[in-house]
Amino acid sequence: MINKKVANITEALEGVSDNMTFMFGGFGLSGIPENAIAHLVKRNVKGLTCISNNAGVDDFGLGLLLHQKQIKKMVSSYVGENDEFERQMLSGELDVELIPQGTLAERCRAAQAGFPAIYTPAGYGTEVAEGKETREFNGKMYVLEHAFKADFAFVKAWKGDTAGNLIFKGTARNFNPVMCGAAKITVAEVEELVPVGALDPNQIHVPGIFVQRIFEGEKYEKRIEQLTVRQKA
Amino acid sequence: MLDKNGIAKRIAKEVQDGYYVNLGIGIPTLVANYVRDDIEVEFQSENGVLGMGPFPFEGEEDADIINAGKQTITTLPGASFFDSAMSFGMIRGQHVDLTILGAMEVSENGDIANWKIPGKMVKGMGGAMDLVASAENIIVAMMHTNRAGASKLLKTCSLPLTGVGCVKKIVTNMAVIEVTPKGFKLLERAPGVSVEAIKDATEGELIVEGDIPEMKL
16 A cells, blocks of 8 residues: 655645645634644744635634734635634735635535536625626526635544545544645644554545545644533433 | 524424424524424534534533534434535535524515624624525524614615525514515514514515414414
8 A cells, every 4th residue: 555654743744835825624623633733833834825614713723823923815714713813804914715615615625526616506696706707507696616726735534544544533524525635735634543454445534545644643632612511410 | 572592492393394404503503492302303514414412411522523603512313424515515405404594684585694794793604605595495593673773674785695585584583574576574473572563673675464473482
């Protein structure tokens, strides 16, 4: 099997530089590539365009990159939980492109699957569709949305093997699978990296062909954004 | 006049046996608490789960199992997880039977605005634009007027739109209203609320035909 395992985080992020476009998996703080983000903070690469459903919170996730003013532009669907984000956006320091969540997913998937663009009904008749090509199919209007182009995709899975095969857990799956293979280089970090043969091929969510580099994350904080519980009766 | 739970209770009566339902954040989330327990319904959350259950017991929460509001949740037997593209495939492909979401404004022709207040609120649309553009059956859950007392049922929306001509039904603290080609049609009154009061609180054209029954909750 082709070996995708890299020795360490430095090797995993080899080639990242200023002004690149990165994809980050995750929904809220669930399923985010914590170790890659931490290392990007350390490397302090700047002028980044980040494609991610959310922008983290003030002191975690992509909020850490925002805090160091490493991000030039965010492409997201929802950025609500971050005061520093709002400050930078309103002051004009940060360029923000808000797009519908399903469109975000499909623009990733299009890049992964070799479609230059897709038609979606989402956003038709709203400011999201301004300046975009629209077309009628079967009496309904659709908006043309282009596949993303990115330099790196940083994704996080639960388990992976050295061939790059990935398995996700729960709703931490979210955008991670559609970002695999959607950038020039996909870097997958996993909670548990196992030898080839240890994973059941029937259970693989993302085949290793979409992943160029894989490593086991040093640690995962897995912060909970909204802890909601019920009491035992 | 209903409170938020009252609105949720009334909307729960629209949920039918065998429905897959997507609930938005806020009042819509409360609907799950009032669905009859003699019918089978599955709740979808667009971050990638079908078959959502109640909140976990304290100490049993899992950071890897959340809903679209980023709240910790549980799953019921028969639940499934999937990626964001498949999740919106369920929505865009009209496999979800009922979508319930909140709104800041709805217009007579079914336009909805619920994602942006220019200069004030810039959080983003999340999955709302995908939901309203594709769902066949959309119920809006909201208060009839805003905090300043102004009507949220308008001739035309003043805020940036989330979707055009998509809302079919509105349940507020005052009324149940159907969006028809001719405008807002009053179907039911909240307990103790007069037709006149609903007319006064509705800026858009309100169609009133015959006796308007009080909601049964």
